[in-house]
Amino acid sequence: MTGRAEALPALAEVFRAHGYEGASLALISRATGLGKGSLYNLFPGGKAEMASCVLEEIDNWFEHNLYAPLRQAERPAEAVSAMFDAVEAYFRSGRRVCLVGIVALSSERDRFGEAVRSYFARWVAALTEALQRSGRDAAASAALAEEIVIQIQGAIVLARALDDPTVYTRAMTALKARTAAG
Amino acid sequence: MTGRAEALPALAEVFRAHGYEGASLALISRATGLGKGSLYNLFPGGKAEMASCVLEEIDNWFEHNLYAPLRQAERPAEAVSAMFDAVEAYFRSGRRVCLVGIVALSSERDRFGEAVRSYFARWVAALTEALQRSGRDAAASAALAEEIVIQIQGAIVLARALDDPTVYTRAMTALKARTAAG
DNA sequence: CCAAGTTTGTACCGATCGGTACAAACTTGG
DNA sequence: CCAAGTTTGTACCGATCGGTACAAACTTGG
Secondary structure, eight states: OOOHHHHHHHHHHHHHHHHHHHOOHHHHHHHHTOOHHHHHHHOTTHHHHHHHHHHHHHHHHHIIIIIHHHHHOSSHHHHHHHHHHHHHHHTGGGTSOOHHHHHHHSGGGTTTHHHHHHHHHHHHHHHHHHHHHTTOOHHHHHHHHHHHHHHHHHHHHHHHHTTOHHHHHHHHHHHHHHHHHO | OOOHHHHHHHHHHHHHHHHHHHOOHHHHHHHHTOOHHHHHHHOTTHHHHHHHHHHHHHHHHHIIIIIHHHHHOSSHHHHHHHHHHHHHHHTGGGTSOOHHHHHHHSGGGTTTHHHHHHHHHHHHHHHHHHHHHTTOOHHHHHHHHHHHHHHHHHHHHHHHHTTOHHHHHHHHHHHHHHHHHO
16 A cells, blocks of 8 residues: 555645646656556545645645744754755755745635645744744844745745746845844 | 737736636636637637737836836936836735746746746846946845845745735835835 | 455546637628 | 628537546455
């Protein structure tokens, strides 16, 4: 038996590469190496369930690797810095796209609206908390947290559009410097 | 005769709302009020040609209303400020999505890669020029120009994800202030 | 080792996809 | 006003869509 967990990474890549509508069952089947029978055995709810599970797994990954450390760090400034590194590695400097961001921009936002909202709201909240605990006042922390998430998402867009990952790294270097200084 | 020009706004909205793959000819036909006969009469190249034309029209709009003014402004600082206002109105504070950004994130980037690249490259270049002529050095101008485009794209993503246009206006207010100050 | 349960591949479903063919309905020029 | 050219709606094309049915192939427990 191959469980859902084993199929999710390949599934995620298909959705990332082709979007929800563009990810046909034929592509999904090829990418996962699973026939339709197996896919519908693992995900009785079909494509919608596959996408839900992928979003959930991504959410879990971010919660565990980024949000929780930000909230609980003893040295919050270091946690923020570690987040920048983890995010850069995860999105491969903009070569890899943010699936949750794509869903937010697409017409599937309504279908997965709450998952998308929660992912970004918790990101901003965790970052706000870390920034505040590292010595900023509440308003400045909230503003900077929002700006950081915005710049990450925007840098992915621009780096991909210009097909130039240095756009991503350059923006993040400047942003990290401002975050450390502020 | 209804020309291409009259059909383009409705076409653009369909592509914005559903992406390239999700924009079926049935949706396009409904949105434009044109039957297949008319659509293929206007756009013999089918969906690909429709999308090309839409991207070209968007490009023309940005070139004429944003890039050219930025490059030619006698008072470049005012041109930058006017750009912020025009962009906020165009994207309706993030309620409306950037079609070129969406294409950049999708698998259609390869099909329309050069159009996407050029749109963003010229945006950054025009902004760099205006910032430089308003008294910044070359390096600082280039960095800030890139950051502005990044924040615009990111703010659209986050505002839509959180379903909260104030995210967009808030980010832009802070960015405008920094741009004016710098 | 075999029976019961699970997983898998294949064939098939109706619906819809993008695109074509083409006659009927219009518009236009003389 | 009519002939020539243009535009339009409709019917249709094969391909693919997401999803279902189900028998054959496997796995597992006793």
